[in-house]
Amino acid sequence: MRTKQLVLILVFLVSGCGENQEIGCFVSDGAIVVGGQTGQELSPAQVFRKNNGTEPGTLDPHRAEGVPASNVLRDLFEGLVMEDPSGAYIPGAAESWNISEDAKTYTFKIRENSKWSNGDVLTAEDFVYGLRRSADPATLSNYASMLYPIKNARDVVLGKKKPQALGVSTDGPTTLIIELEEPTPYFLSLLTHSTTYAAHRPTVEEFGSQFTRPGNLVSNGAFKLAEWRVQSHIKLVRNTEYWDDTNTTLDEVYYYPIDDVSSSLKRYRAQELDFTETVLAEQLPWIQQCLPNDLKISPYFGSYYYGFNNTQPPFKNKPKLRTALSMAIDRTIITDIILGAGQIPAYSLVPSVKAFKAVPAHWSQWTQTERDQEAQKLYSEAGFNKEHPFEVEILYNTSDNHKRVALAIAAMWKQTLGIKTTLRNQEWKVFLETRRLKTDTQVYRAGWIGDYDDPYTFSQLLHSENEMNHPGYSSEKYDDLINLAATKNAGESRLETLRQAEKIMLEDMPIIPIYFYVSQHLIKPWVSGLEGNVMDHHYSKYVKILKAEITSNNEQP
Amino acid sequence: MNSLKFVFSRLLGAVPTLLALICLAFFLVKAAPGGPFDMERSLPEEVEANLRAAYNLDDPLPKQLLKYIGDIMRGDFGPSFQYRDFNVTELIMSGFPVSLRLGGAAILIALFFGAIIGTIAALNQNTKTDYLVMFFGMTGISIPNFVMAPLLILLFSIFLRWLPSGGLGGGEINNMILPVTALAFPQVAYIARLTRGSMIEVLSSNFVRTARAQGLPTRTIVLKHVLKPTFLPIVSYLGPATAAIITGSVVVEQIFGLPGLGRYFVQGALNRDYTLVLGVVVFYGCLIIFFNLLVDIIYGFIDPRIKSNR
Numbered sequence: 001m002r003t004k005q006l007v008l009i010l011v012f013l014v015s016g017c018g019e020n021q022e023i024g025c026f027v028s029d030g031a032i033v034v035g036g037q038t039g040q041e042l043s044p045a046q047v048f049r050k051n052n053g054t055e056p057g058t059l060d061p062h063r064a065e066g067v068p069a070s071n072v073l074r075d076l077f078e079g080l081v082m083e084d085p086s087g088a089y090i091p092g093a094a095e096s097w098n099i100s101e102d103a104k105t106y107t108f109k110i111r112e113n114s115k116w117s118n119g120d121v122l123t124a125e126d127f128v129y130g131l132r133r134s135a136d137p138a139t140l141s142n143y144a145s146m147l148y149p150i151k152n153a154r155d156v157v158l159g160k161k162k163p164q165a166l167g168v169s170t171d172g173p174t175t176l177i178i179e180l181e182e183p184t185p186y187f188l189s190l191l192t193h194s195t196t197y198a199a200h201r202p203t204v205e206e207f208g209s210q211f212t213r214p215g216n217l218v219s220n221g222a223f224k225l226a227e228w229r230v231q232s233h234i235k236l237v238r239n240t241e242y243w244d245d246t247n248t249t250l251d252e253v254y255y256y257p258i259d260d261v262s263s264s265l266k267r268y269r270a271q272e273l274d275f276t277e278t279v280l281a282e283q284l285p286w287i288q289q290c291l292p293n294d295l296k297i298s299p300y301f302g303s304y305y306y307g308f309n310n311t312q313p314p315f316k317n318k319p320k321l322r323t324a325l326s327m328a329i330d331r332t333i334i335t336d337i338i339l340g341a342g343q344i345p346a347y348s349l350v351p352s353v354k355a356f357k358a359v360p361a362h363w364s365q366w367t368q369t370e371r372d373q374e375a376q377k378l379y380s381e382a383g384f385n386k387e388h389p390f391e392v393e394i395l396y397n398t399s400d401n402h403k404r405v406a407l408a409i410a411a412m413w414k415q416t417l418g419i420k421t422t423l424r425n426q427e428w429k430v431f432l433e434t435r436r437l438k439t440d441t442q443v444y445r446a447g448w449i450g451d452y453d454d455p456y457t458f459s460q461l462l463h464s465e466n467e468m469n470h471p472g473y474s475s476e477k478y479d480d481l482i483n484l485a486a487t488k489n490a491g492e493s494r495l496e497t498l499r500q501a502e503k504i505m506l507e508d509m510p511i512i513p514i515y516f517y518v519s520q521h522l523i524k525p526w527v528s529g530l531e532g533n534v535m536d537h538h539y540s541k542y543v544k545i546l547k548a549e550i551t552s553n554n555e556q557p
Numbered sequence: 558m559n560s561l562k563f564v565f566s567r568l569l570g571a572v573p574t575l576l577a578l579i580c581l582a583f584f585l586v587k588a589a590p591g592g593p594f595d596m597e598r599s600l601p602e603e604v605e606a607n608l609r610a611a612y613n614l615d616d617p618l619p620k621q622l623l624k625y626i627g628d629i630m631r632g633d634f635g636p637s638f639q640y641r642d643f644n645v646t647e648l649i650m651s652g653f654p655v656s657l658r659l660g661g662a663a664i665l666i667a668l669f670f671g672a673i674i675g676t677i678a679a680l681n682q683n684t685k686t687d688y689l690v691m692f693f694g695m696t697g698i699s700i701p702n703f704v705m706a707p708l709l710i711l712l713f714s715i716f717l718r719w720l721p722s723g724g725l726g727g728g729e730i731n732n733m734i735l736p737v738t739a740l741a742f743p744q745v746a747y748i749a750r751l752t753r754g755s756m757i758e759v760l761s762s763n764f765v766r767t768a769r770a771q772g773l774p775t776r777t778i779v780l781k782h783v784l785k786p787t788f789l790p791i792v793s794y795l796g797p798a799t800a801a802i803i804t805g806s807v808v809v810e811q812i813f814g815l816p817g818l819g820r821y822f823v824q825g826a827l828n829r830d831y832t833l834v835l836g837v838v839v840f841y842g843c844l845i846i847f848f849n850l851l852v853d854i855i856y857g858f859i860d861p862r863i864k865s866n867r
Contacts, residue, residue: 055824058641065598137607142594145601158603212642230640230651231816231824232725256724258814263723266707267814270714270722429591429829436599447597467599 025290034525035546043526043545046251050540051264053277055231055257059212061194062134065142067449067536072255073194075236075540076219080108080127080176081191085542087453087533089188093122093198093220094176103183108176115241116200117224124176126198126220131178132156132163133204134195146195146451149184182487185494186454192537193452222248222541231257236540249529249544268522274545275530276522281339281401287522294522297342298532301450302517303349303458306394306409309441310510311472314392321382321390322509325443326361327375328416329409330368335515338404346513348502350458353450353534356495359502361513372416379417391420396445397431405514406445435470446470449517453535455498456485462505473510524548560857564850571846575839579629582838583622586831593638593829612638625835634836639828645836648821653840655725656810656817660803662737664795667744672791674745675752680779682757691753697746706739706812723814736813740806744798751794756787785859792859796852800845 035041056069061077064070082092091097094108114122133139135147135156147153151167167179180187190196200218207216217225222244223236234255238248256273258264261280265287267273279287279295287295308315308322315322331345344351347360363371384390394410396402403425410421426434434440448468450457460466463482464474481501488494505511519536526548530538593612594605609615613624628635634645678690713735714722726732759765760783768778807819818837825833 055640057639060642063641065596137604140608140611142596142598142600142604142608144604157601159607209636209642229725229816230643230648231820232814256814258723260811260814262707263812263814266710266715267722267724270710270718272722272724427591428827429589429595431591432595432597433591436595467601470599 025286032525033549035528036549039546040528041547042249043547046249046545047254048250048252048275048527048540048543048545049254049273050256050275051258051267051273051277052234052255053257054259056234059217059225059228059234060209061197062130062139062199063141063143064194068255068257070194071538072234072236073197074192074221074537075223075253076217076221076225077194077197078221078242079191079193079197080110081188083192083533083535083537083539085529085531085533085539087531087535087537089192092192093127097188103185104180106178106180106187107171108178110174110176111243112174114220114243116218116220117239117241118200118203118218119241120200120202120218121173122198122220123173124170125173126200127176128168128170129201130198131168131196132166133199135166136163141195143193143195146190146193149180149182149187149190151179151181153181184486185491186452186456189452189454222539223250223253226252233257244541248541250540253540265522268524271524274524274527279341279520279522281341281404284340291522293525296521296523296530296532297518298536299344299351299534300517300519300536301351301353301453301534302447303346303351304343304405304445304447304514304517305346305349306512306514307435307441307444307446307471308510308512309438309444309472310474311438314390315442318382319508320378321384322512324375324378324382324417325392325413325419326509326512327363327371327378329412329512329514331514332368333412334405334408338408339401339515341520342518344516344518346515348506348513349462349511350455350498350502351450351516351534353453353455355492356455356498359499359506361506361509375416384417384419386418389418389420391422393422393424393442394445395424395426395431395434395441395443397428398425402445438470438472441470443512444470446511447517450535455495455502456482459485459498459501462510471510473505473508475504475508478504560854564854567850567853571850574846575842576626578842579626579835579839580622582835583625584618586829586834587618589829591829593831595829612636629839634839635832637825637830637833639824639830639833645832648833649818649836649840652816652818652821655815656806656819657803659733659736659740659809659815659817660799660806662733663740663744664799664802666737666741667748668791668795670741671745671748672752672788674749676756676779676787678749678753679756679760680775687753690749694746694749694753697742698750700743702739702743702806702808703812705742706735706809709735709739710812723812725815736809736815739812740802740809744802748791748794751791752787755790756783759783759786762786789856789860792852792855796848797845800841800848803844 052068052071054068056064056072057066058064058069059072059076061073064073078092080092080094081089084090093110093114095111096109098107110122110124116122131147131150134141135144135153137157137159144157147157152161152165155161156163156166169177171177198220203216203218204211207213210216214225214228219225219239222239222242224239225234226237227233227235236253238251239245242248258267261278264273264276265279265283268276310316335343335345347364348358350356350358352358363374394406396406406423410423413419413421435444448458448461459482461468462471462473462478463469464479478501481497481504485494485497485501488497519532523530526546528544528546529542594600594608600608613621632646634649636644637648640648674690674694678687681687710722713720720735721732724732765778765783768782807823810817810819811823821833822837824830825837
């Protein structure tokens, strides 16, 4: 209990607010009637205004990276496969597909009536062109490694083979054949990612790097690009050539790059945004009290953890010490008190997803007192005690939330094990470099959001040859299992392999799992058609703006 | 003829200043730890090598610098690392008009109200009016932008719903009112103080005493003889202040979500977008040099002492 109190005090010192602080709402809820009499009546203005967090670096689907760009591209383009509001895979530009016996050849049937936004017919050849362009090193794609499951993709990306060698081909205008290196159970989910989108060859070749400008960009999704004012907004309008345009309700979608979360909340309250990208932990109490119906929280396929530097003392070859540090953290204090948005305490790297159930460390079933006792035992076995305390540094990228978590963890280590912890924060890019170099880190903050909804997107991070393996974890057994899962056919046995790998990893504890993310959006009550899903993918195609009558000003002084 | 020669020699003198600025900025930007390709998702080595080669980052620094200076001479600031669909010249040209409009309006408003308030205070020195006006002045200086702006939004956008809380909208005046106010407010206060101080000094000078002795009405004395010398320190303040304010107020642009130059500068620095940061720095440098030159020329018109010294 004492730990809890200590942590509470620390958190209040950091956040500068007390428990009994009064919250002024200035909101009179219930003053809005949504959807008219039927509850589904539409607003005459079908405009959806979203905060997209930051400005996309590019709208070139094959060079794009990051969540903001993906959000816009998902509306502009349609991959072979797409998702329904709940995140389930459904046919997109391809109306159907066949998978061969050996699961290495995928044959897609492109919709016959599908067109580009300029009226040109969309063919299988456009996908071949898009995929080759995506893999071609001349395109300078940062994400081309997503294509590695496709036959010869790695060699093309690395410049060892010509783009024409990529395992994609056509059989007539509507049949696309993709050959894979190995059976890749998550391959269909990759086809929702922008690196696999088709491209409109004539405009790409005519305009070069300017083909993404409004007026030049030709796309095949439910919307087309109308305006792009960098750092101001991106405006999309309905693409009337889209094959499913009759089922599209929205006429316009605005994406605003508001990276300041406080500004975002203010603009939301001023009715200038219908959808916010996220909220701050410090805003949550206010939002929970004042806008409880607008706050939509759902599990997100992401993991927040601390990495050990396993390549150097003091953590190299010290599994007991690493485990002690991991056990001594009471995750529920972090998720419930410090963050408080419903984050899930994590005892494994990989969150549960679809058929895959997370494999928590065996001690996750214990009480925190039991864990603390075991941690103390392991700590002394590692050669430390109250008289000779262990000293460690936590490195994190500058952010209030990371600081609060780090302070709490330092307090728990101090309380349970007597560890002296120093905190060091670095600006984001400096932090990334420090983390990558592995010479000046001991314990550092890390997080990962899955690229596709398969446990492998997490498990591969700790493969000894992965460039993302910043903890420098190296285990032959783990590598073997990951390699096996990468090449083995779909199904339960593959998931079991990944579970085994996770178990081995947790015995070695090269990282400290802390919590699983949740997505946190504010969504206006008149926005209909969106559902929470683990990938946090939302297609504007499904959105309808309901009629909203504000009987009195929603927020009054 | 003399003035032309003066302008020309000043412009010539600006060249080494600019070169020094470019070199310094170039090495500082490159010295910052972390690079444009350090991302949450680390790139495979070969891919990063490919990118570095494409952006000429593998050349030795002096060679990169020479190439950069050569490109600038041709008016090419290079491609942006972060905004990959745009080059830096395009970004500056899209951000500058916004900052210019915002900052230009703010400085004009600040000048107008600041001068009036300062004059009123000076003419009523040490009276209640003076104290009241200067209290307002102190408040203005003491409340920073980042406090002022959210307060304005809370009052005018959320409670009263009169004005938009941010964004450029379709370029309407409405969208500019709050940011301009937030930006102008401290400037009004500062200019008012400058005016007051300067005018009090002028009012107590010999030529004003002579004018009074001659029986001229206060109105004539102030308008004809006092105003001009009063504005000297304000003009010298306005030069760099205008350059600073129209090249983007980082804080105000950030809070109101305006696509001005200040945001590009900050985003560029955070993303290690070398070319964008350098481009904005060079552009900023040119503007400062230009405005300082302008101030010197205007000085000549207001202050005959300077003209004769030239």
